Amino acid sequence: MGIAVLYGSSRKNGNTERLARLLVEGLDVDPIYLTDYRIDPIVDYRHTKPGPYPEDDYRQLLKRVLKQDTLVFAVPIYWYGLPGSLKRFIDRWSQSLRENREDFLAGLSETKAYVIAIGGDEPHVKGQPLIQQFQYIFDFVGIQFAAHVIGRGNRPGDIEQDARALAAIQDIRTQLEADR
Numbered sequence: 315m316g317i318a319v320l321y322g323s324s325r326k327n328g329n330t331e332r333l334a335r336l337l338v339e340g341l342d343v344d345p346i347y348l349t350d351y352r353i354d355p356i357v358d359y360r361h362t363k364p365g366p367y368p369e370d371d372y373r374q375l376l377k378r379v380l381k382q383d384t385l386v387f388a389v390p391i392y393w394y395g396l397p398g399s400l401k402r403f404i405d406r407w408s409q410s411l412r413e414n415r416e417d418f419l420a421g422l423s424e425t426k427a428y429v430i431a432i433g434g435d436e437p438h439v440k441g442q443p444l445i446q447q448f449q450y451i452f453d454f455v456g457i458q459f460a461a462h463v464i465g466r467g468n469r470p471g472d473i474e475q476d477a478r479a480l481a482a483i484q485d486i487r488t489q490l491e492a493d494r
Contacts, residue, residue: 315383316342317490322389322400324349329467330432332474334388337430337483341490344378348399351375356405359412367413372406380421384428384490385457387448391433391441404451419456426460426493427452428486432479434468461486 317338323330326347353375354368379385389397396404410418429448431441441464452459463486465479466472473479 315381316344317384317386318344318346318379318382319386319388320379320400320403321345321347321349322387322397324397324399325390328390328432328470329465329473330388330390330430332471333432333463333465333479333483334386334430336480337386337428337487337490341494344382346375346378348375348397348403353399353402353406355402356408358408364412367409372403372409375403376406376410380418383424384426384493386428386430388430389432389444391431391435391437391444394433394440395444396447407455423456425456426458428460428490429462430465430483431462432465432467432473434466434472437464437466460489 319334319338321331321334351371351374353372354370357365357367359365387400389400392398395401407418427448429445431437431444433441445462445464448462449459451457463479463482465476467476
């Protein structure tokens with residue numbers, strides 16, 4: 315078991331990725347850059363005759379995620395919410411719940427999750443609804459929400475000036491190392 319880092323940014327090596335790398339440097343990590351994969355929107359069959367789900371990269375990514383005991387969601391705060399690539403991936407969890415609810419939930423039940431969220435527009439205030447959204451998602455599927463960090467950054471490298479976020483990452487890193 316290890317750590318999967320789900321990078322939700324549309325930009326490589328941005329502030330969110332930099333902070334996440336500080337967290338997991340030297341640890342056994344499966345980095346998942348969601349924008350490198352095709353994840354189609356969910357097809358909602360709740361009130362219609364079931365049909366085929368999209369044939370894309372979702373199942374492959376889900377297998378990688380379910381192998382891990384720790385998930386790190388590294389997300390920029392885009393328009394005060396989840397980035398689209400991560401939203402699509404999580405939306406597709408509805409598919410997994412319909413296909414094999416018990417196995418899907420069992421695969422997440424022993425999982426810890428951490429959220430790293432970076433924004434430029436008062437992120438400590440305006441990022442709170444995003445953190446609450448993650449809490450609701452994790453509660454629904456049985457993931458333990460271990461901790462979160464909200465950082466301030468807009469231009470590449472800004473996060474290195476956020477002493478509060480850097481200190482919080484070090485605290486979480488200490489937790490992760492103790493769990494290994």
